[in-house]
Amino acid sequence: MDSVAQRLSAVGAGAALELRGVTRLFGALAALTDITITVRPGERRAVLGSNGAGKTTLFNCITGDFPPTSGTIRFFGEDVTHFPPYERIRRGLRRTYQISALFPGLTVQENVYLACRGVSRGRFSFLRPGQNDALMHAADNLVQAVHLSAVKDQRVAELAHGQQRQLEIALALAGAPRFVLFDEPAAGLSPTERGELVEILTSLPDHIGYIIIEHDMDVALRVVESVTMMHNGRIFKEGVPEEIQSDPEVQELYLGGGHE
Numbered sequence: 001m002d003s004v005a006q007r008l009s010a011v012g013a014g015a016a017l018e019l020r021g022v023t024r025l026f027g028a029l030a031a032l033t034d035i036t037i038t039v040r041p042g043e044r045r046a047v048l049g050s051n052g053a054g055k056t057t058l059f060n061c062i063t064g065d066f067p068p069t070s071g072t073i074r075f076f077g078e079d080v081t082h083f084p085p086y087e088r089i090r091r092g093l094r095r096t097y098q099i100s101a102l103f104p105g106l107t108v109q110e111n112v113y114l115a116c117r118g119v120s121r122g123r124f125s126f127l128r129p130g131q132n133d134a135l136m137h138a139a140d141n142l143v144q145a146v147h148l149s150a151v152k153d154q155r156v157a158e159l160a161h162g163q164q165r166q167l168e169i170a171l172a173l174a175g176a177p178r179f180v181l182f183d184e185p186a187a188g189l190s191p192t193e194r195g196e197l198v199e200i201l202t203s204l205p206d207h208i209g210y211i212i213i214e215h216d217m218d219v220a221l222r223v224v225e226s227v228t229m230m231h232n233g234r235i236f237k238e239g240v241p242e243e244i245q246s247d248p249e250v251q252e253l254y255l256g257g258g259h260e
């Protein structure tokens with residue numbers, strides 16, 4: 001058994017995420033048509049496709065920001081199609097956004113601490129004795145996981161762009177997620193920062209699965225074991241990274257002007 005198969009079999013059977021016949025209309029425009037995808041617990045998958053392919057809409061359907069017009073979405077076996085976003089967050093689903101949602105005047109550590117506190121049960125009440133220590137400890141671990149320990153007391157506004165994106169990953173990991181949707185985490189990163197991102201994503205705990213939308217195919221294919229290619233709101237191709245990379249139709253779509 002290879003290392004990916006070993007990791008997935010250790011995480012558990014069943015499906016983390018199951019989309020069946022998901023369609024999303026915006027007026028007359030079909031942003032998604034009949035999308036059926038199954039992602040196993042712990043699986044890491046890239047969703048690739050040209051501008052307007054439907055990638056962000058797919059994320060919005062999964063998170064509940066824009067529910068599907070038809071079709072069903074199950075999260076760890078539970079039908080969450082009509083659940084509001086916070087109910088999905090409670091069940092362990094997280095996402096990052098292309099636009100930053102950080103507090104620039106606070107430090108790295110404070111941002112992560114607030115995210116941990118926000119998803120903990122005590123957020124509407126005074127902290128129970130000992131809970132604050134646990135949250136501080138969780139925040140420390142997350143800061144370390146995204147390689148920001150050296151700048152943990154710096155204000156976010158003073159960080160480099162790449163460090164801010166790393167911090168966004170830490171915020172998405174607050175509160176024990178089971179599955180994360182990463183929306184173009186490599187956007188605007190330098191080659192060195194991209195390398196750091198690859199290391200962070202590939203070092204996440206085994207049980208955390210994710211879908212990554214990424215225009216940088218090189219980054220995307222290094223951090224996943226499966227790929228879904230989308231085109232015009234439909235699934236165009238699925239496979240392992242090596243298959244996708246060497247597929248002539250994919251190459252034509254990417255290199256022949258179908259991609260930015």
Ligand SMILES: Nc1ncnc2c1ncn2[C@@H]1O[C@H](COP(=O)(O)OP(=O)(O)OP(=O)(O)O)[C@@H](O)[C@H]1O
Nearest residue numbers: 026029030031049050051052053054055056057058
């Ligand atoms: N809120 C909306 N209202 C109307 N049309 C929308 C809305 N959101 C997306 N669309 C349309 O749905 C289609 C798919 O858009 P989507 O943003 O999901 O694509 P994408 O693959 O994420 O593209 P990009 O790579 O440019 O982010 C596009 O034609 C877009 O204009």
